[in-house]
Amino acid sequence: MITFENVTKVYQKDWVALQDITFFIEKGEFVFINGPTGAGKSTLLKLIYKEEEPTKGTIKVLDENLRFLKKKHIPRLRRKIGVIFQDFKLLQDRTLEENVAFSLEVTGTSPRDSRKKMMEILTYLRLSHKKFSYPYQLSGGEQQKVAIARALVRDPYILLADEPTGNLDVGSSQDIIDILLDINYKGTTVLMATHDLKLAKKVKKRMLRIENNKLFSDK
Amino acid sequence: MALRIGIREGFRTITRNNSLFFLSLLVTSISLFLVSLFALVTVNLYHFLSILDEKIEIIAFMDESADSEALKSNILKINGVKDVIFVSSDQALKNLQEELKETEEVLMVFEDNPLPASLRIKLEAKSRTAKGLEEISSKIMLLRGIKETIYGGELVDQLKKITHVITVFDIGLLVIIIFSVIFVIFQTIKLTIFARSTEIEIMKLVGASNSFIAIPFTFEGIVQGILGGSIAFILTIITNRVAISFFSNVYFPQWWFLLGNLMCGFIFGIIGSSIALRKFLQ
Numbered sequence: 001m002i003t004f005e006n007v008t009k010v011y012q013k014d015w016v017a018l019q020d021i022t023f024f025i026e027k028g029e030f031v032f033i034n035g036p037t038g039a040g041k042s043t044l045l046k047l048i049y050k051e052e053e054p055t056k057g058t059i060k061v062l063d064e065n066l067r068f069l070k071k072k073h074i075p076r077l078r079r080k081i082g083v084i085f086q087d088f089k090l091l092q093d094r095t096l097e098e099n100v101a102f103s104l105e106v107t108g109t110s111p112r113d114s115r116k117k118m119m120e121i122l123t124y125l126r127l128s129h130k131k132f133s134y135p136y137q138l139s140g141g142e143q144q145k146v147a148i149a150r151a152l153v154r155d156p157y158i159l160l161a162d163e164p165t166g167n168l169d170v171g172s173s174q175d176i177i178d179i180l181l182d183i184n185y186k187g188t189t190v191l192m193a194t195h196d197l198k199l200a201k202k203v204k205k206r207m208l209r210i211e212n213n214k215l216f217s218d219k
Numbered sequence: 220m221a222l223r224i225g226i227r228e229g230f231r232t233i234t235r236n237n238s239l240f241f242l243s244l245l246v247t248s249i250s251l252f253l254v255s256l257f258a259l260v261t262v263n264l265y266h267f268l269s270i271l272d273e274k275i276e277i278i279a280f281m282d283e284s285a286d287s288e289a290l291k292s293n294i295l296k297i298n299g300v301k302d303v304i305f306v307s308s309d310q311a312l313k314n315l316q317e318e319l320k321e322t323e324e325v326l327m328v329f330e331d332n333p334l335p336a337s338l339r340i341k342l343e344a345k346s347r348t349a350k351g352l353e354e355i356s357s358k359i360m361l362l363r364g365i366k367e368t369i370y371g372g373e374l375v376d377q378l379k380k381i382t383h384v385i386t387v388f389d390i391g392l393l394v395i396i397i398f399s400v401i402f403v404i405f406q407t408i409k410l411t412i413f414a415r416s417t418e419i420e421i422m423k424l425v426g427a428s429n430s431f432i433a434i435p436f437t438f439e440g441i442v443q444g445i446l447g448g449s450i451a452f453i454l455t456i457i458t459n460r461v462a463i464s465f466f467s468n469v470y471f472p473q474w475w476f477l478l479g480n481l482m483c484g485f486i487f488g489i490i491g492s493s494i495a496l497r498k499f500l501q
Contacts, residue, residue, distance in 0.1 A: 049424075072428075079426035089421055093235045105224050106427035150425065 001027045001158065001189050002048060007057030009043050017043040019213045021057070025191070027157075030184040032200040033193040035210035041193035044210070045160045048191070049081050050074050062157055079107050082151025082159045082188075086166035088143045090135040096122075096146050097131040103150045121149045125179065141172030148179060152188075159183060161192040165199070177203060225434025232415070232439055239411050240443065246407045247447030247487070248454070250400040251480055255455040257396050258479065259462075259471065261389055266470040268382050275347040275378075277340040277356050277370045285364025290338060297358050299346030304339040308332050335366065349376040404487045408440055409495035419499045429500045436492045444488025448480035455480070 002025040009018040018040040025031055033041045046052040047059055050066050059066045062080055069077060090099050097118065104114040122128040125145045135143050144164055151159055161180060165173035181203070184190040194200055200207050209217040233240050279294070281287065291303045306314070311334040346355060352370045359368055371378075412419075422432045459471045 075423075075426040075428045077426075078424065083424055089417065089424070091418060091421060102421070103425040106422060106425050106431055154425070 001025055001029075001062060002191070003058070003060040004044075004047075005058040005060075007047065007054045007059060009040070009047065009052060010055040016213050018047075018054075018210075021210075021215050023208055023215065023218055025189060027189055028184070028187055030181065030190045030203075030205040031192070032203070032205060032207040033191060033210065034197055034200045034207050035195065035216075037195055039195075039210040040213045041195070041210060042162050045083070045162050045191065045193055048158070048160060049078055049083060079154060080157050082148075082154065082156035084144065084147045084151050084159070084161045084164050086163040088135070088140075088147045088167075090143060090146055090150075092135050095132050095134055096127060096138070096149075099135070099146055100149045100153055103153050107154060117153055118149075121153045125149050139172070140168050141175055144168065144172070144176050145179070148176070148183075152183065156188060158189045158191065161190065163194055164192065165194065165196070173199070222434060225431065226438050228435035229438030229442070232435060233442060239414055240439070243407045243411045244443050244447055244450075247404050247443055247484065248450035250403050251447050251451035251483055251487075252454045254396055254400055254483065255451050255476060255480055256458060257393060258476070259455060259459065259469075261393060262472065263470050264385065264389060268385070271378065272344070272347055272382075273341075275352070275371060275375055276342060277352060277359065277368055279338045279340060279359050279368045280335045280366045281337060282364050282366055283335070285336075287336065287338070290362060290364050293362055294338065294340060294359060297355055299343050299351055299355055300340055301343045302341040304341070306337045306339060308334050308336045311335070311337060347375065348379065349373055401487060401491075405491045405494060408443070408488070408491035409498075411439075412436055412492065412495045412499065416499060419496075423500075432500060433493070433496055436496050437489060440488035440492030441485060442488070444484030444486070444491075445481055446484070447488075448482075448484025451484070452477050452480040 004021050004023050007018060007021045008016070010016050021044070033044055035041050043052060047054055048061055050069065061077065064077065091102065094102065100118050100121065101114055104117060109117070119128065122131055125148065127142065127145055127149065130138065130142065135146065138146065159180070164176050168176065177199070180190050180192060207219060208215060281290065287305045291305060294300055294303045309332065312332045315334065340355070340359070342351065342355065345351065352375060356368045356370055359365055419432055455476055456473070459469055462469045
């Protein structure tokens with residue numbers, strides 16, 4: 001489902017973000033990308049949804065070689081991938097419902113289907129009673145759930161989570177991890193980047209450890 | 220569907236981010252008003268210069284016994300002459316009385332009408348130069364029945380030179396103003412779009428195509444441009460009213476100004492938002 005073959009990413013001024021990374025992730029896997037801050041975890045995720053281009057190497061996502069994916073087809077790839085972030089990236093001037101619906105509207109889903117799908121997701125995440133709330137009226141954990149809802153509402157094949165618990169307390173973090181595990185259980189491939197080694201070890205899933213911009217271990 | 224959602228999103232931005240929108244609208248309106256104001260000065264300048272140019276003519280004084288109709292038809296045959304108007308001795312006196320209304324007594328010293336009959340010779344545009352005037356005047360002087368001709372001569376060339384300098388200066392200034400205005404409008408639109416970079420980032424993240432992202436911003440740019448153009452036009456009308464109270468005759472082709480303001484607003488809005496967006500969509 002996701003293949004990295006000798007991938008290197010060098011930013012301007014010879015700043016190496018990732019060096020010679022090779023791994024393969026199968027459909028339905030839950031994988032932690034672990035490493036200290038600045039190790040290149042976010043860059044690795046960005047390469048998967050083609051926000052960044054590799055300097056060297058080959059990346060294949062959902063049977064597509066990203067090197068040959070034209071710019072105009074990037075939206076098509078991103079519609080199959082859900083992404084959540086540490087800072088949630090929610091639209092502050094829209095309600096929870098509008099934030100989630102937004103994700104469906106851009107893909108041209110009809111308002112009726114969109115509404116039905118949204119209610120399913122909000123109910124699943126126990127957020128339906130807050131659908132008219134604005135992000136600033138929600139707790140950190142709830143905001144992250146909205147971000148998850150926005151990513152899930154399009155039934156993605158892959159869910160990328162970039163430090164999703166970085167801004168949350170222990171209780172909310174556990175909630176989010178449980179949700180991600182459940183999503184994975186239902187068949188979605190999940191990649192979660194975290195600097196928290198303890199948290200990653202506790203969950204007992206495959207872990208790609210990145211240190212000094214190289215793949216240090218894969219177990 | 221993308222267009223409908225795009226326009227709805229555009230409206231939403233205008234109503235929800237209204238302070239940013241109004242700030243941007245204010246800048247657009249003032250900028251377009253500056254262009255409009257300068258255009259008003261320019262058209263009036265050209266209007267005035269063309270009136271002045273039209274007034275360049277030759278006056279030929281006739282002998283008392285001369286046949287005015289014969290002279291008129293002969294003069295009309297000269298290349299560069301547009302029209303010939305006969306002014307009788309009585310008419311000339313009446314005109315002078317009209318001009319000297321307040322000092323009418325001056326004319327009392329004359330027992331008889333001292334003014335000779337004359338022909339006012341209007342010229343075609345190409346002949347309204349010192350050389351043209353001289354050539355035509357010398358041809359007129361050859362005609363029997365013409366006593367004397369008067370015309371501007373060197374003054375005409377000086378007027379032409381001044382007109383030329385004013386025109387070049389005016390066009391230069393207009394170009395500078397237009398470029399400054401384009402720069403200011405573009406930068407303002409860029410700032411408003413930059414303020415919403417998170418929104419664009421999220422749109423890209425959830426798989427929105429570039430055209431889908433561009434629609435609301437372009438729509439907003441168009442609305443802003445057209446509204447800005449309308450406000451600039453209203454401000455120009457007000458300025459024109461004020462100008463009329465100072466200068467009795469102000470030339471203001473208002474439909475052209477309305478069209479110009481709306482078109483400029485529309486074009487600046489659409490191009491400004493497209494250029495500003497390009498950076499984010501790359």
